[in-house]
Amino acid sequence: MSEVVIDRVSKSFADVRALRGVSLGVRDGEFMTLLGPSGCGKSTLLRIVAGLEAQTAGSVSIGGENVDHRVPKERDVAMVFQSYALYPYMTVYENMALPLVMRRMTPAQRLPLVGRFVRGSAALRRGIDANVREVAASLAIETLLARKPAQLSGGQRQRAALGRAMVRHPKVFLMDEPLSNLDAKLRTQMRTELADLHRRLGATFIYVTHDQSEAMTMSDRVAVMMDGELLQVATPTSLYNDPSDLRVAEFVGSPKINVVPGVVASERTVRALDGLVAVAAEAPVGTRVRLGIRSESLTPEGADGAATFRGRTRHVENLGSDCYVHVAVDGLDVPIVARADGRRADEFGIGSAIGVACDPDRILLFDDAGKRIPARSAVARLRSHG
Amino acid sequence: MSRPGVAFGVFRHVVLLAGAAVMLAPFVWMVATSFKPPHEIFAGELTLLPRQWHAVENYGQAFTKVPMLRYLANGVFVTAAIFALQILVAVPCAYALAKLEFRGRETIFTLTLFGLLIPAHVPAIPLYVMLWKAGLLNTYAALVIPFVISVFGIFLMRQFFKSIPDELIHAARLDGLSEFAIVWRIMVPAAMPALVSFGIFSVVAHWNDYFWPLLVINSRELAPPPLGVAYFRNEEAGHDFGPLMAGAVIVTAPLVVAFLLAQRRFIEGMTMTGLKS
Numbered sequence: 001m002s003e004v005v006i007d008r009v010s011k012s013f014a015d016v017r018a019l020r021g022v023s024l025g026v027r028d029g030e031f032m033t034l035l036g037p038s039g040c041g042k043s044t045l046l047r048i049v050a051g052l053e054a055q056t057a058g059s060v061s062i063g064g065e066n067v068d069h070r071v072p073k074e075r076d077v078a079m080v081f082q083s084y085a086l087y088p089y090m091t092v093y094e095n096m097a098l099p100l101v102m103r104r105m106t107p108a109q110r111l112p113l114v115g116r117f118v119r120g121s122a123a124l125r126r127g128i129d130a131n132v133r134e135v136a137a138s139l140a141i142e143t144l145l146a147r148k149p150a151q152l153s154g155g156q157r158q159r160a161a162l163g164r165a166m167v168r169h170p171k172v173f174l175m176d177e178p179l180s181n182l183d184a185k186l187r188t189q190m191r192t193e194l195a196d197l198h199r200r201l202g203a204t205f206i207y208v209t210h211d212q213s214e215a216m217t218m219s220d221r222v223a224v225m226m227d228g229e230l231l232q233v234a235t236p237t238s239l240y241n242d243p244s245d246l247r248v249a250e251f252v253g254s255p256k257i258n259v260v261p262g263v264v265a266s267e268r269t270v271r272a273l274d275g276l277v278a279v280a281a282e283a284p285v286g287t288r289v290r291l292g293i294r295s296e297s298l299t300p301e302g303a304d305g306a307a308t309f310r311g312r313t314r315h316v317e318n319l320g321s322d323c324y325v326h327v328a329v330d331g332l333d334v335p336i337v338a339r340a341d342g343r344r345a346d347e348f349g350i351g352s353a354i355g356v357a358c359d360p361d362r363i364l365l366f367d368d369a370g371k372r373i374p375a376r377s378a379v380a381r382l383r384s385h386g
Numbered sequence: 387m388s389r390p391g392v393a394f395g396v397f398r399h400v401v402l403l404a405g406a407a408v409m410l411a412p413f414v415w416m417v418a419t420s421f422k423p424p425h426e427i428f429a430g431e432l433t434l435l436p437r438q439w440h441a442v443e444n445y446g447q448a449f450t451k452v453p454m455l456r457y458l459a460n461g462v463f464v465t466a467a468i469f470a471l472q473i474l475v476a477v478p479c480a481y482a483l484a485k486l487e488f489r490g491r492e493t494i495f496t497l498t499l500f501g502l503l504i505p506a507h508v509p510a511i512p513l514y515v516m517l518w519k520a521g522l523l524n525t526y527a528a529l530v531i532p533f534v535i536s537v538f539g540i541f542l543m544r545q546f547f548k549s550i551p552d553e554l555i556h557a558a559r560l561d562g563l564s565e566f567a568i569v570w571r572i573m574v575p576a577a578m579p580a581l582v583s584f585g586i587f588s589v590v591a592h593w594n595d596y597f598w599p600l601l602v603i604n605s606r607e608l609a610p611p612p613l614g615v616a617y618f619r620n621e622e623a624g625h626d627f628g629p630l631m632a633g634a635v636i637v638t639a640p641l642v643v644a645f646l647l648a649q650r651r652f653i654e655g656m657t658m659t660g661l662k663s
Contacts, residue, residue: 052556073562085557089575102562164561176553 002063002171002204003028004049009058011044011228018044020228021058027220031198031205035215035251036225042208045225046174049206051075063171073102075172078165082177084157086149092160093132093145099168100128135167155186166201175207179214191217212252216240224248246370249292255324257364258298258336260291260309270365273331275308278360282374289373292364298338299357300325300348307355309336318345327354413638420444420631427627440628445636447629448618454636456607457614461640464529464610465592469585471534476584477577480543481569485555495544501537507597514601528602529610533592539584546580547573586648593641611637 004026011019018041026032034042047053049060051072059068067075078099086095101110108114109121116122136142139159149157158178165173178194179187195218198205209215215222216236223233224247232244243249249257262272264287270279272291281289301307311329323345326335338356340348348354365373414434419427423440426433448454482488483495513532514523522528550573558568574581596612603609606617615633 047556050556050560052559072556072559077560079557079560081553081557083551083553085551085553087554087558087572098563099561102567164557 003030004172004204004206005061006045006049007059007061009045009048009055009060011041011048011053012056018228019048019055022225022228022230023058024223024230024233026204026206029202029204031195031207031218031220033207033209033215033219033222034225035209035212035222037251038210040225041228042210042225043176046079046176046206046208049172050077050079050174076170077172077174078168078170079174079176080158080161080165080178082180084149084161084178084181086157086160086164088149091146091148092136092141092152092163095149095160096132096135096145096164096167097128099164100131103168104128131167132163135163139163139166154182155190158182158190162197166197170203172204172206173201175205177209178207179209180211187214194218213254216252222252224251226251243292243364244372246290246292246366246372249364249366253294255295255337258291258293258295260293260332260336262289262291263287264289270363273309273329275358277308277358277363279363279365279375281365283365283367288368290366290368290370292366293336293358294362295324295337295339297359297362298336299359300327300338300340300344301355301357303353303355306357308358309356311336311354311356313348313350313352313354315350316345316348318342323348325354327356416631416634416638419627420635422628424626424628441632444628444632447626448632448636451629452614452618452633453607454614454633457609457611458636458640460526460607460609460614461593461611461637464526465589467526467530468533468592469588471530472536472539472584472588473581475535476539476543477574477581478566478569479540480547481565481573483540483544484547485550485552486565498537498540498544502541510598510601517602523602524604524608526608529599529608532598536584536588539588542584543577543580546577550576582648586645589644590641 006022006024006026008021008023009019010017010021022041022045024032034045036042044053048055049062051067051070051074055068059066061067062075062077086092087098090098104124104127105115105121106118109118109124111118116125132145133142136145139162141156141159141163144152144156144160149160152160158181161178175194179190182190191214194207198218207214207218216239219236221233221235222239224231224239224245226247232239232248234242239248239252243252246259250259260272262270262277264281264283264285265271265276266285268278268280270277270281270289270291277291279291281287283289298309303310309327309329311327313325314328314335315326317324317326319342321342323340323342325338325340325348327338328335336356363375365375367373418434418436421439421441421444422436423438423443426436426438426440483491483498509532517523517528517531522531554572554576555568558572563571593610594612595610596616599610599613600616603613606614609617615630615637618630618633
């Protein structure tokens with residue numbers, strides 16, 4: 001078993017608190033993504049799990065055993081780095097063989113030239129060779145084994161780095177933004193490959209990224225971190241549809257969620273800008289709230305209809321399948337973004353008056369501090385004001 | 387190219403050629419003199435090539451009157467020993483200062499920088515006294531030990547190691563390499579250009595060193611080349627400049643040859659083209 005338990009881990013650098021008591025349980029065989037903006041402490045947490053950095057407080061256990069006092073080598077974890085961190089003066093083969101050589105062979109057997117005459121070294125070398133070639137074949141890099149990292153493309157280096165991590169069958173794979181240095185097309189392709197690889201190996205993956213689309217597409221669960229704290233740990237689906245914090249809602253999803261200030265108007269309604277929305281907030285009348293509305297819950301329509309929000313079209317992003325209409329609304333600094341079918345893209349004239357209808361069932365309510373306010377299932381009723 | 391461009395190009399090359407001539411003239415004269423018989427050396431007129439070749443006699447004397455080969459061997463042994471030990475000390479020190487985190491690291495590095503500011507001649511007398519107390523005067527050890535810790539080497543290697551990404555070291559730790567293995571198997575191969583240029587600085591400085599051997603060496607059989615040439619001048623040659631210049635040529639030649647062979651690596655090291663991931 002190879003579950004990873006992070007228990008109230010804190011880390012302080014000189015005068016910065018990088019991690020503030022983070023607790024997280026990663027199940028055996030799970031693909032867990034640590035998601036957050038740069039500087040949120042996610043990479044620090046990963047390095048603490050690897051043993052490359054020591055935590056200030058708290059403990060880490062892997063496979064039920066406390067590993068706080070073990071050096072990285074003894075933790076049976078492998079890591080893939082953003083820069084790949086392949087040894088530049090070794091071939092791909094030597095890069096991949098090194099972790100096995102260091103683990104399986106004695107110092108005497110490892111000696112250059114002389115080592116091959118030490119008892120047992122030939123058999124060990126053959127075993128290592130077989131392992132390296134097997135992993136290389138599974139990653140389709142057998143033909144690159146004799147090359148140096150400088151002679152490889154970004155994607156090939158990425159595979160070689162994965163190979164070096166896979167070759168010793170570690171309990172846990174730690175990945176620190178491994179796709180960030182690839183171009184956009186290759187990145188999308190590698191996402192699928194990584195998810196496949198995870199299913200094939202059945203090992204525990206802890207994956208660090210600042211890219212919410214990577215987190216959403218590959219993970220079993222996502223842990224969203226901000227300012228050294230864990231905001232929410234959930235499956236991609238519930239993270240997107242049921243965020244516990246406005247910062248999570250804003251970080252996950254593209255385009256960014258629309259945030260509209262409002263006040264609880266009655267037991268069943270919230271006043272947002274000049275519209276009245278049928279949301280039953282579990283909060284006293286008069287409470288100031290913020291409404292988080294995903295663009296797909298908003299539909300652009302005629303200015304005269306029963307629209308919740310009214311404004312003028314500022315910009316239309318046509319992606320082919322969908323189009324996103326940016327609507328400048330009085331009282332809001334940023335335009336509201338509403339989604340429409342891509343075939344409607346030409347309907348919206350820049351600068352013309354437009355209304356936006358809203359599906360009240362899918363509105364997320366947050367209090368002034370950004371915490372989620374539960375909404376009772378609202379009557380799907382929309383009413384315009386004035 | 388326009389005319390002012392051509393004019394400037396010519397001017398620039400004239401200046402550079404003049405500079406090169408000033409630098410090279412003493413060497414050319416040294417080589418020319420080593421081929422001349424005594425009466426031509428003291429003749430009133432200046433000629434580059436000798437009218438009467440005296441090279442065999444001069445070089446013959448340089449090799450026979452003093453143990454020139456012995457001096458050269460001493461030089462090779464001493465500079466090689468110094469450089470090997472300098473690497474042994476400087477590389478782990480530089481790694482610690484560049485990549486390990488420990489209390490007082492910055493203070494130690496600052497002290498190292500202070501070390502760079504102290505001229506080699508300042509600690510000469512204390513070092514001499516220490517070697518005398520240790521009974522090591524007039525040995526190879528006296529020529530080697532004072533230079534084993536090269537502050538310059540530590541500084542140079544530390545700067546280069548700084549440019550190597552931490553992730554490489556993290557990967558090595560996860561792969562099971564010890565800190566020493568990281569230093570010698572990961573950092574040193576990556577820092578080859580820096581090591582080569584440090585090697586050139588070190589070898590040139592210690593091959594040419596005259597001051598320190600003069601202080602600590604009495605026996606002729608331990609003398610490195612520059613000291614050997616000096617013995618030659620004082621006792622054997624008198625006013626016989628031909629063999630003396632032949633000796634000087636012999637002493638200088640190995641460095642020139644080594645430079646020509648390593649020129650490409652040397653310039654690589656000077657420009658410090660590091661590794662790009």
